[in-house]
Amino acid sequence: MFQRYSPSLRFRFLTALCAALILALLALAGVSKWLILPALLAEERSVVEQELDRLERSLKLEEQDLLAKVRDWATWDDTYDFINGDAPRYSEVNFSQQMFEDMRYQLMAFFNARGDIHFLAGLNPSSGQYQTCADLANECAWMAPLVASMQASINEDPEQEKTALYAHIPPAIVASAPILRTDGSGPPTGWLFKVRKMDNNWLALLEDYTGLIISLDVVDETKLTQTDLLRFSNTIHAQRFLPLNRPDRQLALGTRLDRSRYFASLDTFRYVLLWTFGLMLIVIGLVLLLLERMVLRPLKSLARFAQDANIEALTNNPLTQRRDEIGQLAQSFLKQFERQAELTAELTELSTHDPLTGLANRRLFDKNLIDATQEALNQSTPMAVMMIDIDYFKLFNDHYGHLEGDTCLQRIADTMYEVAQTHGFFIARTGGEEFSALLPNTSLQQAIKLGQAISDAVDALAYPHHMSPLAPHVTLSVGVSALDPEEPANASSLMRSADQALYQAKAAGRHRVSQFNSPLASAEVSTHNTPP
Ligand SMILES: Nc1nc2c(ncn2[C@@H]2O[C@H](COP(=O)(O)OP(=O)(O)OP(=O)(O)O)[C@@H](O)[C@H]2O)c(=O)[nH]1
Numbered sequence: 184m185f186q187r188y189s190p191s192l193r194f195r196f197l198t199a200l201c202a203a204l205i206l207a208l209l210a211l212a213g214v215s216k217w218l219i220l221p222a223l224l225a226e227e228r229s230v231v232e233q234e235l236d237r238l239e240r241s242l243k244l245e246e247q248d249l250l251a252k253v254r255d256w257a258t259w260d261d262t263y264d265f266i267n268g269d270a271p272r273y274s275e276v277n278f279s280q281q282m283f284e285d286m287r288y289q290l291m292a293f294f295n296a297r298g299d300i301h302f303l304a305g306l307n308p309s310s311g312q313y314q315t316c317a318d319l320a321n322e323c324a325w326m327a328p329l330v331a332s333m334q335a336s337i338n339e340d341p342e343q344e345k346t347a348l349y350a351h352i353p354p355a356i357v358a359s360a361p362i363l364r365t366d367g368s369g370p371p372t373g374w375l376f377k378v379r380k381m382d383n384n385w386l387a388l389l390e391d392y393t394g395l396i397i398s399l400d401v402v403d404e405t406k407l408t409q410t411d412l413l414r415f416s417n418t419i420h421a422q423r424f425l426p427l428n429r430p431d432r433q434l435a436l437g438t439r440l441d442r443s444r445y446f447a448s449l450d451t452f453r454y455v456l457l458w459t460f461g462l463m464l465i466v467i468g469l470v471l472l473l474l475e476r477m478v479l480r481p482l483k484s485l486a487r488f489a490q491d492a493n494i495e496a497l498t499n500n501p502l503t504q505r506r507d508e509i510g511q512l513a514q515s516f517l518k519q520f521e522r523q524a525e526l527t528a529e530l531t532e533l534s535t536h537d538p539l540t541g542l543a544n545r546r547l548f549d550k551n552l553i554d555a556t557q558e559a560l561n562q563s564t565p566m567a568v569m570m571i572d573i574d575y576f577k578l579f580n581d582h583y584g585h586l587e588g589d590t591c592l593q594r595i596a597d598t599m600y601e602v603a604q605t606h607g608f609f610i611a612r613t614g615g616e617e618f619s620a621l622l623p624n625t626s627l628q629q630a631i632k633l634g635q636a637i638s639d640a641v642d643a644l645a646y647p648h649h650m651s652p653l654a655p656h657v658t659l660s661v662g663v664s665a666l667d668p669e670e671p672a673n674a675s676s677l678m679r680s681a682d683q684a685l686y687q688a689k690a691a692g693r694h695r696v697s698q699f700n701s702p703l704a705s706a707e708v709s710t711h712n713t714p715p
Pocket residue numbers: 539572573574575576577578580584585586587588589592614615616689693
């Protein structure tokens with residue numbers, strides 16, 4: 184037959200915990216993707232920005248250094264005189280190949296007040312040789328692009344000292360200042376420009392200074408962003424775009440950084456994730472273990488107790504001592520079992536005893552009779568039965584009423600029960616005013632005596648019955664029968680014999696004990712001195 188599948192509580196818990204675990208993992212994955220990883224990348228970007236800031240500051244320092252040097256030369260009376268043609272040996276005394284190399288100058292350009300070239304000196308980029316020029320002709324032609332930019336700068340803002348990055352190959356740092364007297368007086372008499380090449384040697388110096396690997400490019404297009412990042416598997420290439428003297432060009436100052444810090448953070452995060460997952464599994468295991476010990480096992484025990492309805496075992500079980508919900512459940516079970524036992528006892532009592540007299544009823548008597556007869560036959564032991572009937576009880580009821588009749592029945596039953604208890608036999612109410620007794624291990628003679636004892640006890644009770652033609656009190660007629668070892672018998676034949684004996688006692692005048700001898704002959708064994 185089809186049986187509906189019902190998962191166990193353990194399975195349900197496991198499923199719920201696994202679902203919770205999966206949800207937690209999904210949440211962790213979400214947190215990783217949308218919070219942690221972006222945060223790590225943002226942190227990496229901030230580190231890169233800091234490095235680029237440092238790089239840019241180093242470049243600014245270079246510009247300021249060059250500007251300081253230009254200012255120093257430009258506010259010097261010798262330079263002032265040189266522009267005005269009053270210091271003929273100025274260049275010889277002050278300039279040399281050695282000085283340009285030591286100061287890392289590529290070019291020094293002097294302009295007069297009109298912005299025309301006064302004097303040029305520099306290291307030729309092709310030969311590396313020091314040279315001086317009065318104009319841009321011949322071997323000084325390499326200076327032309329730089330000089331053009333300088334003259335444009337003078338025209339643009341003639342008053343101010345300034346620094347700029349020139350978009351040449353290689354790019355260059357250029358600082359300029361108006362030429363004044365040493366005390367700063369008078370109008371400028373010209374301009375002095377110094378050019379420092381940003382070539383590989385310059386880069387190498389900056390790399391030494393900053394500890395970074397640096398790249399430098401002049402790019403054509405103008406980038407909208409100030410910083411560009413390109414991430415590779417183990418390195419990150421970052422560029423900072425700086426303005427050049429030409430608006431259509433930018434200087435891409437770049438560096439290549441390794442991503443070890445990012446990957447270390449990532450590894451730490453993965454390690455934390457792994458531990459979190461492991462701890463979750465441990466917690467799930469612990470929860471299941473605790474569930475097994477604290478809930479499932481006690482519930483199984485309770486289910487066993489419920490099946491067996493074993494009150495004693497449950498009473499002694501520590502479960503009933505617990506103060507938690509399981510303890511309350513166990514106590515409820517116990518109370519329920521006790522109540523059920525009481526009800527069962529009451530039902531058994533009701534189904535096997537007569538409610539009026541409290542004696543066993545016919546049902547119990549018949550059962551005991553069958554068992555006892557069987558045992559007596561098996562063991563070949565004697566056994567007897569009695570049928571007892573109250574004489575003229577209809578007259579009693581008619582005269583005293585039914586309620587009084589009930590009371591009379593109770594008193595007679597109590598009296599007979601005491602005799603049965605005293606002599607160790609079993610008595611039951613098997614009809615309205617009819618009783619039966621079962622006497623194991625009792626011979627016919629002994630049973631007759633016990634029948635007589637019952638009748639005597641009722642006589643001694645002297646329960647008034649003024650309507651009885653026999654005596655002024657209630658009397659009994661008793662029929663006795665016993666198993667005959669010679670005759671085949673069973674429970675019903677034995678009771679039939681007792682009934683016949685009772686019938687004979689009634690027929691013989693009542694208030695007497697009769698024994699059953701044979702189907703045709705029975706004998707009255709005792710009579711009372713009652714009027715016929
Ligand atoms: N009060 C009361 N009367 C009962 C009960 N059961 C049976 N009786 C009465 O017992 C009487 C029995 O009457 P009968 O069978 O004629 O017997 P009797 O009057 O005792 O006459 P004999 O047995 O021949 O001496 C009837 O009146 C029944 O109503 C009961 O539980 N309570």
